[in-house]
């Protein structure tokens with residue numbers, strides 16, 4: 451089995467098959483059951499396992515608890531990490547997943563974080579369209595609403611000197627029902643760096659680290675991360691919503707850690723053309739550009755003399771729609787203008803999240819809304835609910851527990867994974883109010899039960915539509 455294609459939701463077995471034999475809730479720390487009824491397990495990321503729970507207060511609320519994997523012996527949770535988590539608790543925005551509670555179990559130490567629960571994420575939504583051959587792809591209104599909300603959340607983070615650094619479809623959560631139906635919740639910010647220390651390198655875990663959303667300045671060796679890199683990732687996500695496939699889908703070179711990611715850069719250059727020092731003066735100081743200029747220039751003929759972004763988006767999205775007519779790209783002028791500003795090579799020229807919200811694209815009809823699923827009183831698509839893996843016989847008062855190993859999604863096949871980029875997050879200064887909320891600590895000497903293998907079914911394959919051969 452090609453480990454690059456292995457979903458990170460699966461703990462590798464000798465034969466590469468997922469394990470379904472272990473109790474999916476075995477990894478729930480005992481101290482959590484004092485406060486929550488654990489319903490089922492919704493997934494596993496690089497750093498932890500996520501459970502769906504109900505609070506035991508009245509009325510019960512549904513939350514997602516992320517329980518972080520125990521670190522190697524001797525690895526504690528640093529005060530810096532705790533401070534950062536506490537800062538995350540202060541974030542309040544409609545489009546940022548809210549960190550409800552922090553449970554720190556000192557003896558291990560182990561940590562569980564409680565967030566708003568969101569039934570969908572953009573990765574699964576895109577997969578749904580791709581797999582079901584929904585044709586056409588996402589509705590224009592849905593694309594606009596999701597992007598508008600994502601940018602709104604981003605501008606809030608950036609205004610507070612926080613950068614996400616790991617934006618990708620699987621981190622774009624979307625609420626399924628209730629008052630906040632169709633609402634984007636940016637998830638997973640900041641936590642990757644906090645948990646990077648105790649874990650083995652991602653490659654040891656057989657996890658693919660996606661670089662598809664990584665900005666060119668980072669690929670070319672820039673040391674400093676700026677909010678513009680989040681906007682690049684958001685631009686890639688906008689393109690992916692239209693095309694149902696990642697715009698720049700390169701393979702990552704895993705080592706050394708600072709390796710020049712030639713293939714990923716190549717994918718970008720083949721669509722946008724080569725960057726130039728005249729339009730991006732800092733380029734000549736970027737180490738990977740400097741060290742590889744000759745090689746890059748030697749392949750010049752492979753790259754278009756000017757950006758082909760508009761054509762590529764039109765081609766890809768027509769392929770995704772199957773019929774050659776994708777309503778989401780009908781307003782091509784404004785859409786491609788916004789996209790090309792979000793995907794500007796020079797980070798200083800790249801549009802900010804705040805300015806992007808003012809772009810003509812969002813002013814043209816249909817204008818974006820707070821509920822990305824519902825337009826003019828009509829539910830546009832009923833997305834399948836998350837795959838959840840519950841224990842037979844667990845009880846829950848609200849809503850009914852998902853049956854064992856079920857989900858509404860089609861049975862899974864292996865796919866390029868939902869991938870993670872190692873990330874850090876918080877800028878040095880913030881406009882946030884001082885931290886007021888307290889961490890709940892648990893000092894009873896209960897260790898984490900031994901972690902169990904994830905039993906999440908494999909996602910289906912990420913079928914690539916037929917591509918323009920020179921874009922391969």
Ligand SMILES: Nc1ncnc2c1ncn2[C@@H]1O[C@H](COP(=O)(O)OP(=O)(O)OP(=O)(O)O)[C@@H](O)[C@H]1O
Nearest residue numbers: 493494495496500514565566567568571620638870
């Ligand atoms: N607040 C939430 N509500 C519902 N599901 C969630 C929530 N947060 C995370 N999940 C789901 O739990 C699973 C694991 O999430 P997690 O954030 O740990 O990993 P990831 O984003 O997929 O990858 P990584 O952390 O490695 O970048 C995913 O399916 C994710 O969509």
